[in-house]
Amino acid sequence: MNMEELWNLMMDRNHFTNPEPDIRAYATLAEPVTLRRWGGHGKEDLVETLPAGTRINVVMASRFGDVGISDNLSAENGYGARIQCTDLLNDDDSIWVPAQEGLLIDIEIRELK
Numbered sequence: 001m002n003m004e005e006l007w008n009l010m011m012d013r014n015h016f017t018n019p020e021p022d023i024r025a026y027a028t029l030a031e032p033v034t035l036r037r038w039g040g041h042g043k044e045d046l047v048e049t050l051p052a053g054t055r056i057n058v059v060m061a062s063r064f065g066d067v068g069i070s071d072n073l074s075a076e077n078g079y080g081a082r083i084q085c086t087d088l089l090n091d092d093d094s095i096w097v098p099a100q101e102g103l104l105i106d107i108e109i110r111e112l113k
Contacts, residue, residue: 003085003086003100010024026058027058030052031052033056035071056104059075069082
């Protein structure tokens with residue numbers, strides 16, 4: 001499974017009208033990724049770079065073509081970085097965001113009960 005297939009599956013399965021169980025996924029980072037964690041009110045965010053080879057948890061997919069990732073493998077929500085899985089092009093062609101192809105590898109789907 002590639003990143004675009006993951007995003008499409010998560011968007012289809014996690015839609016509120018779909019009766020099937022929600023899904024999340026595990027994946028491995030092919031390149032380093034920087035996570036940003038909220039530090040609290042009035043405090044700086046905590047920034048950490050995860051090295052290539054780190055196993056991560058894909059906890060959400062957005063309509064903007066990206067997924068949210070966490071290094072907490074048991075999390076059902078909450079993310080520290082967003083990874084672009086599909087190209088994003090708005091209606092008037094003024095914004096184009098390319099997919100970060102190949103950044104997530106060894107993708108493993110898991111169903112939430």
